[in-house]
Amino acid sequence: MADDDDEIILSELDDEELVAQMFDDLYDGMKEEIEEGTRILLDRGWQPYDVLTQALVGGMTVVGRDFRDGILFVPEVLLAANAMKGGMAILKPLLAETGAPRMGKMVIGTVKGDIHDIGKNLVSMMMEGAGFEVVDLGINNAVEKYLEALETEKPDILGMSALLTTTMPYMKVVIDTMKEQGIRDDYIVLVGGAPLNEEFGKAIGADAYCRDAAVAVETAKQFVARRHNQPNA
Numbered sequence: 001m002a003d004d005d006d007e008i009i010l011s012e013l014d015d016e017e018l019v020a021q022m023f024d025d026l027y028d029g030m031k032e033e034i035e036e037g038t039r040i041l042l043d044r045g046w047q048p049y050d051v052l053t054q055a056l057v058g059g060m061t062v063v064g065r066d067f068r069d070g071i072l073f074v075p076e077v078l079l080a081a082n083a084m085k086g087g088m089a090i091l092k093p094l095l096a097e098t099g100a101p102r103m104g105k106m107v108i109g110t111v112k113g114d115i116h117d118i119g120k121n122l123v124s125m126m127m128e129g130a131g132f133e134v135v136d137l138g139i140n141n142a143v144e145k146y147l148e149a150l151e152t153e154k155p156d157i158l159g160m161s162a163l164l165t166t167t168m169p170y171m172k173v174v175i176d177t178m179k180e181q182g183i184r185d186d187y188i189v190l191v192g193g194a195p196l197n198e199e200f201g202k203a204i205g206a207d208a209y210c211r212d213a214a215v216a217v218e219t220a221k222q223f224v225a226r227r228h229n230q231p232n233a
């Protein structure tokens with residue numbers, strides 16, 4: 001434990017130092033410090049989206065790199081994820097508070113076998129901020145769960161997230177089942193997650209692959225507008 005002399009006062013750091021410190025704090029899973037750093041940046045006039053992408057997502061990229069390289073392990077990454085969620089919880093109402101007109105509805109969930117939810121949560125937050133109603137099914141969703149939600153929620157969009165190369169093929173299972181049931185074209189299907197790419201999105205029959213949350217919002221807006229311009233939509 002650091003003694004008082006070593007203690008870093010976050011509010012005394014300039015923006016660049018603070019973001020660098022937040023990367024370290026995220027890496028060390030220090031939730032309270034991440035929450036404090038998030039609040040300080042907001043108080044200094046940072047846009048919520050910039051805090052999210054530059055301080056939180058930026059920090060998580062470092063965690064991801066060291067996880068891949070075997071420097072960090074699951075328990076440490078879980079702590080980092082928990083710290084990130086602390087910051088995201090502060091940003092969520094601000095991102096959702098844009099007063100944007102109602103754009104449409106999306107059901108989103110991480111696919112079966114996959115428990116990664118930070119990216120999906122971020123997409124949900126940004127979609128809500130852009131005026132979409134979002135029904136979040138959480139993690140580890142089997143095809144039945146998606147289909148049930150489509151029937152009860154009647155969304156415009158189905159969003160699926162996968163972070164593992166072993167779970168991303170499950171998106172095709174969902175889309176193929178929708179085709180079998182004759183409901184595929186009733187929905188806009190958007191997919192995302194770090195291991196995916198555009199070709200994969202096309203190959204499995206999704207309408208689009210979304211590289212990040214901002215792209216998800218823009219893509220959703222375009223598809224919904226196109227749909228509303230069709231005479232029978």
Ligand code: B1M
Pocket residue numbers: 057060061063064065067068069074075077078081108113114115116117118119120122123158159160161162163164165166190191192193194195210211212213214216
């Ligand atoms: Co995992 N994990 N993990 N992990 N984990 C990755 C994905 C990995 C790339 C790490 C690595 O090796 N570098 C690797 C996958 C390798 C592969 O498949 N090729 C991996 C592994 C191997 C595993 C385990 C198998 C480890 C183990 O147990 N041995 C295990 C699997 C568990 C399971 O799911 N069954 C596992 C577990 C975990 C934790 C539980 C410890 C934790 C998850 C905590 C949580 O989510 N609550 C975790 C984490 C945190 C990661 C990394 C480090 C970070 C993921 C993240 O949150 N990124 C990740 C490394 C990495 O991705 N670089 C890794 C930040 C987030 C904002 O980005 O999720 O990409 P992302 O979301 C983006 C876009 O992709 C897009 O928008 C988001 C925002 O911009 N997007 C969408 C995402 N979903 C979308 C949906 C859409 C649209 C856009 O729908 C419309």
